[in-house]
Amino acid sequence: MIGDSLSGVTFISVPGAVARNQFSYLPVVFGYAVGYWVIAGVLLPLYYRLQLTSIYGYLGTRFGPHTQKTGSAFFLLSRLLGAAARLYLAASVLQAFVFDRWGVPFWLAVAVIIALILLYTFKGGIQTLVWTDLFQSGFLVLGVVLSLWAISRELGLGFGGLLDVVKQSPHSQWFFSDWASTKNFWRQLASGAAIAIVMTGMDQNSMQKNLACRSLRDAQKNLLLFSIIVVVVNLFFLALGALLYHYAAVKGIAIPAKTDLLFPTLALEHLGVFAALVFVIGLTAATFNSADSVLTTLTTSFLIDVVGVRNVGDADQTRLRHRVHVGFAVALLGVILTFRVLNKDAVIDLVLKMAGYTYGPLLGLFTFGLFTRWTVRERLAPVVCVVAPILCWLLDVNSKVWLNGYTFGFELLILNGAVTFAGLCALKVKAATGDTDCTD
Secondary structure, three states: OHHHHOOHHHHHHHHHOHHHHOOOHHHHHHHHHHHHHHHHHHHHHHHHHHOOOOOOHHHHHHOOHHHHHHHHHHHHHHHHHHHHHHHHHHHHHHHHHHHHHHOOOHHHHHHHHHHHHHHHHOOOOHHHHHHHHHHHHHHHHHHHHHHHHHHHHHHOOOHHHHHHHHHHOOOOOOOOOOOOOOOOHHHHHHHHHHHHHHHHHOOHHHHHHHHOOOOHHHHHHHHHHHHHHHHHHHHHHHHHHHHHHHHHHHHOOOOOOOHHHHHHHHHHHOOOHHHHHHHHHHHHHHHHHOOHHHHHHHHHHHHHHHHOHHHOOHHHHHHHHHHHHHHHHHHHHHHHHHHHHHOOOOHHHHHHHHHHHHOHHHHHHHHHHHHOOOOEOHHHHHHHHHHHHHHHHHHHHHHHHHOOOOOOOOOHHHHHHHHHHHHHHHOEOOOOOOOOOOOO
């Protein structure tokens, strides 16, 4: 779970974005913890009771096959874009500081990385992924801890000195009260909770690890412990960002135009050989961690929810699984190369912004299914799920004019889910005996 939540985005973008956003990402992380508690108390018991292989089987049971396919399709789109953004960032840094010096083109470097991932995900199941993610996330966390130590050594500061630098840093403000600001504490907290509930609790890639636990109680323990660890680890990354900017100021080092390049520039060119080695190891772990389990989960969800592998023989199923697995690997490569052309900066913002559009319909579908007993005109549910993100996009791009200067942050996900929920209400057919209207 730690490996699933951490990637090159956390490793590079979170420290770099501190100059622009200060520690306003911290309330989002607090919101993650709240969201994980909701998942442990509400969604995990549901999934275990239904004995699901794919969590989108719940949508099929609750609504019908069209809704199950729609939920799975939005997951496939969300995870493909998210994994591509994460892998793109890590690969771009390796390209700039390693592969360019070797004369290796970007497309070839990414293709080799994806091919290596295919090698160990073709045969291995969830057990293989658990162990590979364990080692990768271990090196990732070790990378940030040793980077903090390297900075303390360069600045001649002990642990207390580092804390003082972080506390006094102009970048360490984490509470913002202005409601019009996207950094507002309560907006960030609510957004973080919604992001966690949807991007973890309604995400097959994250939930497959919890569903592989021996019992519901073990899965709940796993998630609750994870909620504590994820706050601590992200605090390390934010502190690292403040210290990197302080180090650059003390040493008179120019800040890169792209904030995502701050950490790699200092680690590889200014902090010494040890820091460079630690950074490369951590980034390599982040690179593989961004895509390995995603490829397996995309394949599983597509076969179960979209194709319906229960109707395919064992031999045919294996061949089909391999073809789909390779197909998603090729699609991942294509999306990464598209990001390379777009050259988007600050990928952490991009990933969470995309989640607002692609995960919103999942939030609406699951919320409607869990908190109402209404059935809907099931064939029209996919239309609602497509229209809702479009309406939210229109509102987002025009919000300054239409809403008196208000701009949407990550809470766009909540709005998207609410619009989807309202659309499903409009499609309601009937309720079970004793139920009430879903708008009550």
